[in-house]
Amino acid sequence: MTQKIAIDPVTRVEGHGRVTVHLDDNGKVDDAFFHIVEFRGFERFIQGHPYWQAPVLVQRLCGICPVSHHLAAAKAIDQIVGVDPEDLSPTATRLRQLLHYGQIFQSHALHFFYLASPDLLFGVDAPKEKRNVVAVAMEHKELAKKGILMRKFGQEIIKAITGKKVHGIAAVPGGIQKTFNKAEQKYFLEENDTPSAKTMIEWSKEIISFIRSYHEKHYLWLDSFASYPSGHLGLVTDDGAFELYNGRMRAIDSKGNITLNDVHNDEYLKYFVEGVEKWSYMKFPYLKSLGRHEGWNRVGPLARLNVSDSMPTPLAAEEFETFKAYTNGNTNNNTMHSHWARLIEMLYCAERIQELLHDPDILGDDLHREGVQRPEGIGIIEAPRGTLIHHYRVDEKGMITKCNLIVSTTHNNEAMNQAVKWVAREVLDEQKEISEGMLNQVEVAIRAYDPCLSCATHAMGKMPLQLSIYDHLGNLVNERSRN
Amino acid sequence: MNEAGIKAVEKILVAGKIQNDTRTLVLGIGNNGRSDDGLGWAFLDELEASGIFNGKMEYRYQLGIEDAELISHFDQVVIVDAYADSLERGAAWQPCKPEDNFSFTTHEVPPGVILHLCHDLYGKTPQVDCLLIAGKDWGLKIGLSEDACQNLDRAFGLFKERLVYQLNE
Numbered sequence: 212m213t214q215k216i217a218i219d220p221v222t223r224v225e226g227h228g229r230v231t232v233h234l235d236d237n238g239k240v241d242d243a244f245f246h247i248v249e250f251r252g253f254e255r256f257i258q259g260h261p262y263w264q265a266p267v268l269v270q271r272l273c274g275i276c277p278v279s280h281h282l283a284a285a286k287a288i289d290q291i292v293g294v295d296p297e298d299l300s301p302t303a304t305r306l307r308q309l310l311h312y313g314q315i316f317q318s319h320a321l322h323f324f325y326l327a328s329p330d331l332l333f334g335v336d337a338p339k340e341k342r343n344v345v346a347v348a349m350e351h352k353e354l355a356k357k358g359i360l361m362r363k364f365g366q367e368i369i370k371a372i373t374g375k376k377v378h379g380i381a382a383v384p385g386g387i388q389k390t391f392n393k394a395e396q397k398y399f400l401e402e403n404d405t406p407s408a409k410t411m412i413e414w415s416k417e418i419i420s421f422i423r424s425y426h427e428k429h430y431l432w433l434d435s436f437a438s439y440p441s442g443h444l445g446l447v448t449d450d451g452a453f454e455l456y457n458g459r460m461r462a463i464d465s466k467g468n469i470t471l472n473d474v475h476n477d478e479y480l481k482y483f484v485e486g487v488e489k490w491s492y493m494k495f496p497y498l499k500s501l502g503r504h505e506g507w508n509r510v511g512p513l514a515r516l517n518v519s520d521s522m523p524t525p526l527a528a529e530e531f532e533t534f535k536a537y538t539n540g541n542t543n544n545n546t547m548h549s550h551w552a553r554l555i556e557m558l559y560c561a562e563r564i565q566e567l568l569h570d571p572d573i574l575g576d577d578l579h580r581e582g583v584q585r586p587e588g589i590g591i592i593e594a595p596r597g598t599l600i601h602h603y604r605v606d607e608k609g610m611i612t613k614c615n616l617i618v619s620t621t622h623n624n625e626a627m628n629q630a631v632k633w634v635a636r637e638v639l640d641e642q643k644e645i646s647e648g649m650l651n652q653v654e655v656a657i658r659a660y661d662p663c664l665s666c667a668t669h670a671m672g673k674m675p676l677q678l679s680i681y682d683h684l685g686n687l688v689n690e691r692s693r694n
Numbered sequence: 695m696n697e698a699g700i701k702a703v704e705k706i707l708v709a710g711k712i713q714n715d716t717r718t719l720v721l722g723i724g725n726n727g728r729s730d731d732g733l734g735w736a737f738l739d740e741l742e743a744s745g746i747f748n749g750k751m752e753y754r755y756q757l758g759i760e761d762a763e764l765i766s767h768f769d770q771v772v773i774v775d776a777y778a779d780s781l782e783r784g785a786a787w788q789p790c791k792p793e794d795n796f797s798f799t800t801h802e803v804p805p806g807v808i809l810h811l812c813h814d815l816y817g818k819t820p821q822v823d824c825l826l827i828a829g830k831d832w833g834l835k836i837g838l839s840e841d842a843c844q845n846l847d848r849a850f851g852l853f854k855e856r857l858v859y860q861l862n863e
Contacts, residue, residue: 271727325759344759345794348811356815359760366760377755404767 230653230678232635243635245628245657246491254614262291262605263384269601270378275321277378278314278369279594282307283601285382286590291605293582294385296457302575303386308456309567310372310381311592312560315455317365318595319557322661324358327550330655331425336648357414360406367405368564371395386579399568408565412526415558419530422551437546437630437656440465443517444508444622446593447473451520453559455593461518462498462508467542470498476591479600485617493624496617507625510597511660512552517542527559546630549659594619596661620662630656645689650678712770712856718749719768723775725755730829730842733776737827740850746857757803762811766818773805774849777826785849790822825849
């Protein structure tokens, strides 16, 4: 008799999802799915609004990465007002980059310290009362204090540029609305209530040392858990280096062969298409040339390091080389190495923030450029969780007639489903009792992608995740819910 | 009384009162896109417009772990939030005690847990009080319901009753 297991809700991810495991009549796992059951329809209701509202409206998709949506939309709207990235003023470009790195820094800090660290520090079988950041704070005080201040640093950068830590406004069509001042510059370069950029670099290095030593002790688990071959997608510079703000799209397959060769933003529709499944509101993007089953890619920190030939900042570059050497330069398909990759990105962001804080352009007053209006704009950016695509079309009055958003977590949809299937087959298969630790392993696999399900479905409301087991007749035989 | 004397008096903490200086933080919790859920923010708007408060104000969608660090810099904290049930006077004070037993989500951390973490991580225990304001409508709308507006006025009255006014005002 086939049985089905459902995890509903899945915890410590952003959003509301549900996992179901289908068992055959021998109790073996037949299949497993990660369902996203939120729906919002953001792409539809933004239609009819004037183009200049898009960067403000779309950031309401999310309370964790609003800056990424704000900037991706802004890049698209720049094109609608006839301003290409290279035509933005240096001040606008630098401040948008500073904002972007602040956002990724704080989001990665949130994920590592608040969401992932309980699994790493206490183990996946720890009692659920322990698997949270408060337990981390109580038993690892110094680590927790650093995590809090690292997130605060990124949030304060955001606040300085946008006026608010969440849902502020910085970018305007063709530029940015305010410049930085010397007091703000000094604040982030010196020790205050918020540590300096220099301290952030030091602490980022310390955290990478922690994860490397953790890897030495737990490599058997980290090198195998929820690992599987896949494609990887991310932005790179013209010379193939790691890039987060403005680059070309590159994809590779699980062996490192290039499957998307440094494509310009404007061309994404030529190469990508989104599939749908009846059991999820979240779409499944893939490369047309490879098809639905071969053309999907992971995105995010692990993918970005995989597709890049080099890292532009010196300290992150050293860590990048160590990371690459771990797999002898081959593509890294180890899902749990995402945490290591994420921390290397934090170091990169800290280095870039320090560099930008010393750049006199951030104090400039040339904020805004104008061009000749166009009917369409595409903005692609590397958000904390991966490649984020915003695409708008407007009519002659400047009203939005079409909006297409492919967010990072959507790119990772198939990857998360593969991770869930891996855990179902390796951990849950033929188990008479499903323990709390087993359930948590399903979540750990999903959590490695740091998914933001509210962004992916453009959803709202309460965001718990949930696991159910069904037999082959569709009868629910076991269910766990957490809130 | 000379200026030094006035300042000395101003710094005396009065039991049950809200000290009106930079040692006091008022946190407004909510989301003004969800009608009466915006009560916490509306309270801060009104407090700022009134010009009577000399402390610091912060807007929040919800409390986060990092707020333990924030409140460690203050002697007194008032957390203003919408309340989903009815209150006899439309608004009410609720003292906050440290709590170490809770289930974590990224979206919400109770005030008592924030206070507990503040003590545990930073060795500080500011006086924290919650000011609850009853709301009625929670739909997608910017703007408070009529009932919520009345309750906001009542809450503002409760706050003013406790606020220590500067002697030179």
